[in-house]
Amino acid sequence: MTITVTGVSKAFGGVTAVDDVTFTLKENRVYGLLGRNGAGKTTLMQLLTGQLFRTAGDISVFGADPVENEAVLTRMCFIKESQRYPDQFQVRHVLASAAMLYPNWDADFAAALLADFALPTNRRVKKLSRGMLSALGVIVGLAARAPVTLFDEPYLGLDAVARQLFYDRLLADVAEHPRTVVLSTHLIDEVADLLEHVIVMDRGRIVLDREADALRGEAALLTGPSGVVDELTADLDVLHLERLGAIARVTVRGVLDRDTRDDAAARGVTVEPATLQQLFVRLTTQSAAGPQRAPQKEATR
């Protein structure tokens, strides 16, 4: 295991941002860390990189505690939205700093990425647009080639083309230089194909920790006449229910057995696997809406 997290909590005053979290990250895999705003994703990544001090629990990265640990921290790169830079620094100063501080830094790759994102090197970081600032983070995170690389919503202000560029470069470079990547994002559909493993956080806790392949059968979507759908899903773990006139659309957890699927098809109900984004939305709105067995009934025109 590259990273082992055991019973970790972080409290700020009375607020528990990360609440008794336990998980492991394996070597050379791409992880998605998903969660709503305030779910504790950024706090968790700051704990992993020793930037925050945990309130409880144990974190082991490459077999050691990352806090104030030079040997561990030189092998990690954490790109966060709130990164601060000295006022006088230009883009080239940031790149020169990264070249010194990350042992695996690839200057040629950085130069290629600079051209890809059309980032001017002699511009002050303070004067960069939101998108350019994100591009700078993406370039540092990719060219650092750190064995553990964490991206915390690295795409703010980047347009769809630039985001696709980031995903493409990440995928290609990870294939060539394998490393553990943690990608925290809201744009789930965009990265779904990139992720090998998904961890979903909600209110400081981990509510899902699963291989991406296994997730494809994690939830199903049944759409059809209300009465039939209700009957079919009566004994299932209903995550979400929507009604549109006489039509119901229900998200259920788990895989439907063959008989149920055949039965559904015969009675005019379509069954399809839920996308990662649909599953995520159902899992994380649930806790806000109430207990699992009482799904909210929302009337949709």
Place this chain on the structure above:
Amino acid sequence: MNRALQVVRIQTFTAQNGLTWPWVILATAFVINVALFSVIGDDIPGGPKTGALASIYLTAAAVGAVLVHQHLPFMLGFGVTRRTFFTATTVLTAAWSLGSGVVLYLLALIERATDGWGIRMSFFDLPFLARDNPPLQIIEYAVTLLALVFCGFTLGAIILRFGATGFWIFTVAAIVALGAAAILITWQRWWGALIGFFADQPTAVLLTVWPVAIAAVAAAGSWLIIRRVTP
């Protein structure tokens, strides 16, 4: 390259990172003083004596504050430990203080050779310094600079960790503590003894041992704050 030295190198990337400003301000003060005393003319007995050298000492405090406030959050985000940052910044500011001490001494020599820049002005080569002992004079310049750099370092660390409110609370607390001490000393009639205590010490001790003690206390205090700082 050693990681602390890499951090030093990064801190010196931009000339405006604070290290040059004390010299810019000192140079400005020097030019103004030369102009001023040239206008006044040569009618001051013993030649004009100016305290404008203090300008470099006050801005040295800003150097420490700026370094920690600007660079520490940046470095933490790039995987530098608080310990390495503290070591690097100590090395950098100590080297800067010593280098500045040497330059101030060389300027003092020029001042001596030119009879006070042609206007008998005492600007660098102040009479209370150890003028007959070059290494000691350099150390007197340097350790006082270092003490102020570390005081600024502590203030920068306070602002970074506790915010502006923390800084003001610290300031109020410091004023209360000093005020209470003054009240106690007055009440106990200790002023004479206190002044005597310092007056009895050789000037060289006042200008070396005490700045080193202040620097050590400020360094320890700033480390205690920095070791738990978060970006």
